[in-house]
Amino acid sequence: MxxxxxxxxxxxxxxxxxxxxxxxxxxxxxxxxxxxxxxxxxxxxxxxxxxxxxxxxxxxxxxxxxxxxxxxxxxxxxxxxxxxxxxxxxxxxxxxxVPEGVTDGQALALVLQGTTAWHLLKTSTHLQPGESVLVHAGAGGVGSLAVQLAKLWGAGRVIATASTEEKRKQVLDLGADAAIDGTPEGLKDRILEANGGKPVDIVLEMVGGQTFDESFAALGRFGRLVTFGAASRQAAAPIDSSRLMKGSKTIAGFWLADCFANPQLLGGPLAELFDLTASGKLRPxxxxxxxxxxxxxxxxxxxxxxxxxxxxxxxxx
Structure with a gap:
């Protein structure tokens, strides 16, 4: 073959x-x-x-x-x-x-990126209604779903980064409240501006390097940042434990492979995502x-x- x-x-x-x-x-x-x-x-x-x-x-x-x-x-x-x-x-x-009403492409979007977005918001960062969420690469596979799920689950303000004006328009069409340039230089200031001058509650981060550093600097009290990739292929600067204590901040990591030992950690979220897609509430x-x-x-x-x-x-x- x-x-x-x-x-x-x-x-x-x-x-x-x-x-x-x-x-x-x-x-x-x-x-x-x-x-x-x-x-x-x-x-x-x-x-x-x-x-x-x-x-x-x-x-x-x-x-x-x-x-x-x-x-x-x-x-x-x-x-x-x-x-x-x-x-x-x-x-x-x-x-x-795969149920009726879900296309092949949609099913592929949901089985890995969709379940990742589900766990990032529910398992890793415990999104609460009214909280602000920053989604990096909002036009990407995980990001485009995370933007929509955050809104569906009651986020107060969803901010997405994207690399081009066209992609920023796309994430706004998906429901993001604001879309900003994801370039690392000056990113913290753009995040704060997009959130009305306030730090954000949750960051979904998959770039690494300076993007991670700038995103952490924009995290508010009791804020949670979850890292699930390193697209820049660069390491972030080490974070002293005192910087976590001041502001009671959390850094979490997520790798979907850690769910593979228990199929229910995938099948349960996937069934919910299939239902949302078939009903038209979620657009992979x-x-x-x-x-x-x-x-x-x-x-x-x-x-x-x-x-x-x-x-x-x-x-x-």
């Missing part, structure tokens, strides 16, 4: 189509004919071996797929790796039926579809921040 298999670590240039054996489902697994695979920013780290979990070669990237099982079920599944292919296997508890943004042969371009676009919403891969082309 056709698949993207990497035999060396590197950038988008190592992503090449190969002919590989078809996978075989073992005990407790299901075989899935892939209709669409999800493309995630984490995939760019996995391909260059800079992810939290180290990767072994050869590797077929791709952590999630939507497709049909051998008995005809339409499912969305988390597979860890192996998604950039015509077929893949998933452990049965991590393959969920599908930002682009790429042929399997164009996956390198998808990774280049992701790294250059040229994308919005969820990117999907069509293994039939």
């Amino acid at each position: 056709r698949a993207i298999q990497i035999t060396e670590f590197g950038g988008p240039e190592v992503l090449k189509i190969s002919d590989v054996p078809e996978p075989v489902a073992g005990d407790g697994q299901v075989l899935i004919a892939v209709d669409r695979a999800g493309i995630n920013y984490a995939d760019t780290h996995q391909v260059e071996n800079s992810y939290l979990s180290k990767t072994e070669l050869p590797l077929i990237p791709g952590g999630e797929v939507v497709g049909r099982t051998e008995d005809g079920r339409r499912v969305v599944a988390l597979v860890g790796s192996g998604g950039y292919a015509e077929q893949t296997v998933a452990h049965a508890p991590y393959a969920w039926d 943004v599908v930002g682009g579809e790429y042929a399997l042969s164009d996956v390198a371009s998808a990774h280049e676009d992701l790294r250059a921040r040229r994308t919005v919403g969820k990117l999907v891969l069509d293994p039939s082309h």
Whole structure:
């Protein structure tokens, strides 16, 4: 079958189509004919071996797929790796039926980015009605969903960062109360201005480096910042414990992989997200579809921040 298999670590240039054996489902697994695979920013780290979990070669990237099982079920599944292919296997508890009213692209947006946004707001930062929320990369896969969920769940003011004027308009259309330039220089001041001169209660941060530092400086009393990525590939400055004590601030970390040991930590939120989408209350943004042969371009676009919403891969082309 056709698949993207990497035999060396590197950038988008190592992503090449190969002919590989078809996978075989073992005990407790299901075989899935892939209709669409999800493309995630984490995939760019996995391909260059800079992810939290180290990767072994050869590797077929791709952590999630939507497709049909051998008995005809339409499912969305988390597979860890192996998604950039015509077929893949998933452990049965991590393959969920997709309801009517939810498209393939929407299902892919929800299974990883959606559950991440859900946990960032509910598990990691415990959003309370009326609180202000800053969402970095508000036009991205997680950000576009987090903006909407924060509003649905009663946030008082939602501020989103985005890299271009077009993306800032998009996040305003999704319901953000304010959209600002995410450039690190002077970011703290822009955050405060967007929040009426006041520090923010919650920050969802996935850039790292100076963006993390500026965001923490804009955090109010009893504020919570959760970090769930490092898109800048830069480390933030160390934070002395006294800076946490003064203002009673919290820094949390979140990695969806830590939910994988318990499928209910994914299935429960996913069911809620499916319902919100099917009812029209939540609009997962599908930002682009790429042929399997164009996956390198998808990774280049992701790294250059040229994308919005969820990117999907069509293994039939």
